Amino acid sequence: MYIFSKFILKLFKPLSLMFKPTTIKDIAKALNLSTSTVSRALRGGYEISEETKKIVLDYAEKVNFKRNPIALSLKERRSYSIGVIVCEVANQFFSQAIDGIESVAYSKGYHVIISQTHDSYDREVINVEHLANRSIDGLLVSLSAETKDYSHLEKLHEQGLPIVFFDRVLNSMNTHKVSSNNVKGAFEATEFLIKKGCKRIAHLANASQLSITAERQKGYEEALKKHNIPVDDKLIKYCKHGGRDKMEVEIAVREFIDHDPPDAIFVASDRLSTGCLSTLKKYATNSNILVAGFSNSELVELLNPSLSYIRQPAFEMGKKATEMLINIIESKYPIEEFESIMLDTTLHPNGA
Amino acid sequence: MYIFSKFILKLFKPLSLMFKPTTIKDIAKALNLSTSTVSRALRGGYEISEETKKIVLDYAEKVNFKRNPIALSLKERRSYSIGVIVCEVANQFFSQAIDGIESVAYSKGYHVIISQTHDSYDREVINVEHLANRSIDGLLVSLSAETKDYSHLEKLHEQGLPIVFFDRVLNSMNTHKVSSNNVKGAFEATEFLIKKGCKRIAHLANASQLSITAERQKGYEEALKKHNIPVDDKLIKYCKHGGRDKMEVEIAVREFIDHDPPDAIFVASDRLSTGCLSTLKKYATNSNILVAGFSNSELVELLNPSLSYIRQPAFEMGKKATEMLINIIESKYPIEEFESIMLDTTLHPNGA
DNA sequence: AAAAACTACGCAATCGATGCCGGCATCGAT
DNA sequence: ATCGATGCCGGCATCGATTGCGTAGTTTTT
Numbered sequence: 001m002y003i004f005s006k007f008i009l010k011l012f013k014p015l016s017l018m019f020k021p022t023t024i025k026d027i028a029k030a031l032n033l034s035t036s037t038v039s040r041a042l043r044g045g046y047e048i049s050e051e052t053k054k055i056v057l058d059y060a061e062k063v064n065f066k067r068n069p070i071a072l073s074l075k076e077r078r079s080y081s082i083g084v085i086v087c088e089v090a091n092q093f094f095s096q097a098i099d100g101i102e103s104v105a106y107s108k109g110y111h112v113i114i115s116q117t118h119d120s121y122d123r124e125v126i127n128v129e130h131l132a133n134r135s136i137d138g139l140l141v142s143l144s145a146e147t148k149d150y151s152h153l154e155k156l157h158e159q160g161l162p163i164v165f166f167d168r169v170l171n172s173m174n175t176h177k178v179s180s181n182n183v184k185g186a187f188e189a190t191e192f193l194i195k196k197g198c199k200r201i202a203h204l205a206n207a208s209q210l211s212i213t214a215e216r217q218k219g220y221e222e223a224l225k226k227h228n229i230p231v232d233d234k235l236i237k238y239c240k241h242g243g244r245d246k247m248e249v250e251i252a253v254r255e256f257i258d259h260d261p262p263d264a265i266f267v268a269s270d271r272l273s274t275g276c277l278s279t280l281k282k283y284a285t286n287s288n289i290l291v292a293g294f295s296n297s298e299l300v301e302l303l304n305p306s307l308s309y310i311r312q313p314a315f316e317m318g319k320k321a322t323e324m325l326i327n328i329i330e331s332k333y334p335i336e337e338f339e340s341i342m343l344d345t346t347l348h349p350n351g352a
Numbered sequence: 353m354y355i356f357s358k359f360i361l362k363l364f365k366p367l368s369l370m371f372k373p374t375t376i377k378d379i380a381k382a383l384n385l386s387t388s389t390v391s392r393a394l395r396g397g398y399e400i401s402e403e404t405k406k407i408v409l410d411y412a413e414k415v416n417f418k419r420n421p422i423a424l425s426l427k428e429r430r431s432y433s434i435g436v437i438v439c440e441v442a443n444q445f446f447s448q449a450i451d452g453i454e455s456v457a458y459s460k461g462y463h464v465i466i467s468q469t470h471d472s473y474d475r476e477v478i479n480v481e482h483l484a485n486r487s488i489d490g491l492l493v494s495l496s497a498e499t500k501d502y503s504h505l506e507k508l509h510e511q512g513l514p515i516v517f518f519d520r521v522l523n524s525m526n527t528h529k530v531s532s533n534n535v536k537g538a539f540e541a542t543e544f545l546i547k548k549g550c551k552r553i554a555h556l557a558n559a560s561q562l563s564i565t566a567e568r569q570k571g572y573e574e575a576l577k578k579h580n581i582p583v584d585d586k587l588i589k590y591c592k593h594g595g596r597d598k599m600e601v602e603i604a605v606r607e608f609i610d611h612d613p614p615d616a617i618f619v620a621s622d623r624l625s626t627g628c629l630s631t632l633k634k635y636a637t638n639s640n641i642l643v644a645g646f647s648n649s650e651l652v653e654l655l656n657p658s659l660s661y662i663r664q665p666a667f668e669m670g671k672k673a674t675e676m677l678i679n680i681i682e683s684k685y686p687i688e689e690f691e692s693i694m695l696d697t698t699l700h701p702n703g704a
Numbered sequence: 705a706a707a708a709a710c711t712a713c714g715c716a717a718t719c720g721a722t723g724c725c726g727g728c729a730t731c732g733a734t
Numbered sequence: 735a736t737c738g739a740t741g742c743c744g745g746c747a748t749c750g751a752t753t754g755c756g757t758a759g760t761t762t763t764t
Binding site: 387 | 718
């Protein structure tokens with residue numbers, strides 16, 4: 001009866017557990033050595049004779065031995081993986097940044113775990129907790145548009161988890177940050193519109209608590225001031241869900257165009273830019289409103305209405321942020337001085 | 353000297369290791385219980401008195417105890433995470449599929465690890481190995497355009513790793529598959545072009561070894577045959593890197609348009625569609641060539657030249673595939689019968 | 705009242721790999 | 735010949751959590 005029930009138990013475990021890869025013990029047994037000897041031979045320990053090393057290495061090769069990273073993580077108390085929090089991978093800016101992140105991470109032996117918030121605060125909290133539980137060694141964060149409470153991140157930071165922000169940074173946290181020069185980028189775009197002859201330039205902005213929102217608005221206002229155009233609050237609208245809700249963009253743009261329309265709109269981010277164009281196409285087909293906005297989409301050149309766009313060096317930003325993060329992770333002494341890196345954007349004029 | 357060296361060693365370990373979360377042992381010690389009791393109390397074992405359970409639970413709550421998933425993975429020999437192989441997340445089809453994958457995975461307690469091949473065979477091999485080493489419980493695969501040798505996947509499959517294909521499936525492998533009805537989708541798109549009055553319809557196809565390529569070509573040819581239009585091999589071009597190399601698309605399209613241009617092009621996938629439009633815009637601005645193609649981009653409506661598009665139910669496909677994969681993973685008996693699910697596409701006419 | 709059963713918990717092995725010790729040869733030096 | 739120094743390797747504990755088995759102490763059964 002006992003044996004029978006054990007048999008049943010085995011049968012009722014998920015099948016995937018039945019495949020058992022070769023372990024260091026198997027090798028030790030097969031070669032009549034101790035596990036410690038095998039372990040040291042495998043990592044080339046100097047205390048093992050060349051002869052034994054060769055035997056072990058050859059055998060390991062033969063049976064296609066792979067050391068178990070889970071066991072290693074447990075022992076070393078680190079997982080060699082870093083978490084990435086972004087609003088969505090479908091956004092070209094973030095997918096390019098992720099490419100940059102991966103390029104550095106893989107080359108340094110780290111794995112990348114991506115988590116999407118879809119600009120929702122709740123999902124950000126859940127995902128951050130989830131990642132923290134999965135024993136990541138560090139976190140790369142671009143805040144969600146909705147996030148106003150940062151305690152989920154601050155708690156982890158206090159506990160010693162290395163965190164680096166990129167793009168949408170949290171200025172109040174004392175850690176590395178990577179962003180683009182949003183003030184300058186916004187300034188250039190706005191000035192471009194001014195030089196095109198526009199006088200009434202609206203600004204479609206992201207959620208007001210985001211770092212990028214304030215910076216881009218600052219560039220926008222500085223350009224207006226430089227050219228003696230008054231800043232009109234009625235020409236500035238925020239999208240507090242970052243465009244996650246399609247309607248909020250449409251509503252904001254329609255408020256611009258329905259009464260006393262502007263002759264140009266400066267848009268603060270990717271999804272807003274395309275949402276803005278959609279709305280214009282729908283409700284103001286022949287309006288000749290110029291649009292300039294932040295976008296890293298590869299399709300911009302094909303868009304109609306056309307979009308002059310500010311491109312951020314997303315790949316570079318991802319690389320930089322990851323390098324900094326891995327620096328913290330592997331640092332041997334506490335880091336006191338944190339950097340804030342800023343990379344330049346490029347303006348691509350377009351359209352009539 | 354010994355103590356000193358130990359001190360140095362500690363100093364030279366990465367700082368991140370110095371943060372030590374509460375373990376079950378800490379709780380046991382604090383409460384003067386054994387670890388087994390704590391463990392069982394935490395998971396509500398029936399052999400622990402209600403009184404003790406409450407004490408343990410309360411204390412665990414108080415010190416914010418989280419069980420270590422790494423330790424669990426080691427013990428249980430599973431990681432509750434599934435790997436996803438796609439060509440790139442920037443592609444809307446895949447990012448939507450990933451949303452579907454995540455929705456199912458998270459709800460069932462699995463983590464999702466995404467890996468991009470960028471349609472390169474080499475990266476596919478590396479990433480698959482990498483994921484396999486990270487002890488994933490199962491793999492969701494959409495093949496890279498370049499892949500012709502499948503041994504890296506077949507090896508894992510033989511070893512018992514659950515694998516489910518979606519979109520770009522490997523027909524020769526006996527496992528679950530999810531795809532859209534590519535034949536029908538291509539047929540409808542081609543017939544739509546025919547009904548628009550087009551007679552010479554070119555076909556810009558993906559790498560010839562991909563499952564989707566053959567299927568979509570079949571639909572294309574069936575539509576032509578139904579309407580008594582001869583299939584012309586010169587009007588069919590393959591992009592063997594799936595458009596990863598931008599030039600290959602441009603070259604293919606230019607061969608179509610430079611001599612005896614067609615009056616329409618049916619394009620087999622997302623990146624090819626946009627690449628095709630770019631080329632047309634660049635070299636055949638006023639050609640009036642109609643384009644219909646597979647695309648899940650949300651920007652299609654804004655494109656110029658315009659694109660009639662076939663949309664795949666990406667989110668649904670991701671969901672289905674993940675459900676099937678988790679079924680295999682958690683199955684208690686060997687699975688003999690594998691399903692191939694096919695979901696319908698929708699055609700969205702556009703343009704003049 | 706003796707036996708059986710049950711409650712509530714502890715001990716120790718386990719998962720895979722590592723690393724500190726300690727031990728046994730062998731060799732050279734005194 | 736004896737001692738110390740190596741070279742080479744095995745034993746054992748460890749990382750965090752789970753679990754089969756054993757066992758006090760109490761309750762129920764006969």
